[in-house]
Amino acid sequence: MKWHLGSFLCLGYLGVAWASSTSNVVDSSYADPCAAIANETWVSPQEARKCFGSFPVDPDIKANIIEVLNKSLAFHASVNYQRQAPPPFEDIHEDVHGDLARISSQDYSSDFDLHLETVHALKRLVDGHCFYMNLCYDSLYTTYLPIPLALLTDELGVQHVHVAPEAFKISSTEFGEELKFWQDALPEELRGKLELLSGAEVLSIDGETPFATVNASAVQTGRMQAFGTRQNMFFSSYGRTEAGWVYHFGDFAAQSLPLKDSVALTLRIQSGSDIAFANLPYRSRLSSSVEPWTNASTFWANNCLATNSTNGVNLYAKPNVVVDSGERPQQPFIDPALVRARLRKHHKNELFDASMAQNIELPAEMTPSSPLNGSSGVAQFYMLNASVTDAPTGVLMLGSFSASSFNELQSSLLDGLKNLKTEGAEQLIVDVTNNGGGYICIAHWLHRIIAGPRGTTVPQAGLQTQTRASPLAQLIVKHIAGGADPENLLLYNPLNWEYANNTPIPGEEDWLQPPVRKTVNGVEDMFSQRLGDECQPFEMDPPAEPLFDSNKVVIISNGRCASSCSLFSISMAKREGATTVVVGGKDDVPQQYCGVVGGQSIRFPNIDTEIKASELAFSAPLCRDHTLAPPDFITNSLHGVTWRLGFGIDDPLEPEEWQDHPADVNFPLTADIVNKPVAIWERVAKTLL
């Protein structure tokens, strides 16, 4: 496709510049709100919005985004389930195709307004696997307040919203000079004394009771199915990445779009009866990964157009592969067993959550020290102080099921847990706070090595799954079964999958035939047959004995444990009897210990690659020319879907996704332990183990 967006926008801007220069009223630099904030690291949300809002809707771009999403959603297994989710998730009811049709026929005053509508339509699926983003706008800036909040429980057991006790410490370290902006914005009696706000009780937010604001955020934030978890995400929390311990400001104090200008707060300053009123502005900080710009046209050209990773590629369009168009190439002999052994793929099930990517460091005094042997990247091991617990207690902090090396994470988990045993641990806390998932087989592995070889872990330690069998997916599989993926590079290759009885599907099997027809919320849908294990035998030998008694395993988090983290936690809780704990949830709201179970998640480039690459052996019909095939995105867009859904444990005929995962315990956070991992683990161990 030929695309001349740059010239279109330049014309738009020349028009504005021309109009202002002839009238001689407006300085031409002000006519371009993107030029006005070029080179600025910190801007007001309003300034950022003016730049974002200055691009008119381009009908071709609008049609492109709607078409990509509408066609790509055929690969999202949950579309019809999400028309109306069952209790306890009945607040999820989105007809996403209907919403896209509405957006398509509606006029918007700017491309940014259109963008917001599109993002919100997908957020209403409340599914962190199925999202739409455009890096032209989303997370280009992060919009901050210097006062992350926490939901704390007092001595009488009553919960109140507070400014996090560590707020000033974190903000002064992270924001440096910019803090002065907020210091100066405080009312006279507090000016320059931002520190006094740390720990303050929040009596009202924008004139309403704090939980009215928490709820409003929970209604629109998307990502996690449980309402309680979405409330928890309003507050600050911690996490562990490969690089180190991180602090998350939460949805109140860090937002990925510059939509809110300020917040009016009524506060009770700590240990005093003084009531303070503060009107604090939000400030937007430019992401370090953004390409600099000088004016609107370079802003657009550098940040808003598709990059070389936005779309998929034809993996077979390599110089060394001769494609004689129109003719079916000789099919090489492929020994399915050999290919299976050679090409083990590490499929992922994980959230894409821009709000988690800020990498703000947890202050040293809150960070667990001296991790034990086996600790590596996202997996960190500790022993709790013997004086704290009756029985020696080991801790595994697992911040993610993803890592730069699958093998290292796999061996780290085994080495670390074995080492905890050597250190004498008799019970185990697994902290999966803010763990958004990752490798499916690492989830199975961790379950298997903790629980040992049993009926619930061998031959499969996870859930059986199904993928959606849309007409285009069926065509892709038909092509691959006919030889279109000789190197077994594609997801739909039967050589990746096993039947429900855990025997391999042969490479020439058209495995989506016949599709399994199912009526979901009154709509006819089609799925694959049930798929079995994909991880065993593991690439590393698991121990012959359980490493821990699962009844002495406690899994704790803020509820935001998703995807592969859900696969692990659900197996441990429902099959092995592990205890699940949500830390810091609202006491009268049911807490789920995980959500967004999925089965496998993929992004748009994966879908696009399946379509583009599976055409090799066929002159017609080429998948990419099929009327159901999405075109390439022309914008800097990201989109993902749930490609497979795991079947449930309690109800094995329905997806686990919308089955109940009630936490055994909703553990209160007090001012002395909030966001301090060791203090939380010790309190949990003392109380529950």
Ligand SMILES: *[C@@H]1O[C@H](CO)[C@@H](O)[C@H](O)[C@H]1NC(C)=O
């Ligand atoms: C941005 O910075 C560059 C180099 O630092 C400078 O040449 C340019 O004029 C600046 N642009 C604006 C709009 O301030």
Ligand SMILES: *[C@@H]1O[C@H](CO)[C@@H](O)[C@H](O)[C@H]1NC(C)=O
């Ligand atoms: C989405 O796709 C469906 C099925 O192909 C089609 O009927 C519908 O018109 C499309 N909607 C939009 C908004 O393009």
Ligand SMILES: *[C@@H]1O[C@H](CO)[C@@H](O)[C@H](O)[C@H]1NC(C)=O
């Ligand atoms: C927030 O939502 C919960 C759950 O729906 C509800 O029980 C509570 O009353 C709401 N609180 C406020 C202040 O609206």
Ligand SMILES: *[C@@H]1O[C@H](CO)[C@@H](O)[C@H](O)[C@H]1NC(C)=O
């Ligand atoms: C925008 O900036 C680029 C490079 O700095 C320049 O070449 C172009 O003429 C500018 N466009 C407008 C409309 O000012």
Ligand SMILES: *[C@@H]1O[C@H](CO)[C@@H](O)[C@H](O)[C@H]1NC(C)=O
């Ligand atoms: C994609 O673009 C980036 C940045 O321009 C470049 O570093 C990278 O090599 C490119 N990758 C491919 C596969 O072309």
Ligand SMILES: *[C@@H]1O[C@H](CO)[C@@H](O)[C@H](O)[C@H]1NC(C)=O
């Ligand atoms: C940790 O591992 C190192 C190297 O393998 C070993 O020398 C050391 O003794 C181990 N420490 C403990 C406490 O097990």
Ligand SMILES: *[C@@H]1O[C@H](CO)[C@@H](O)[C@H](O)[C@H]1NC(C)=O
């Ligand atoms: C263990 O507890 C003792 C006594 O309370 C304390 O001095 C020590 O620092 C603690 N050790 C760790 C590793 O927390």
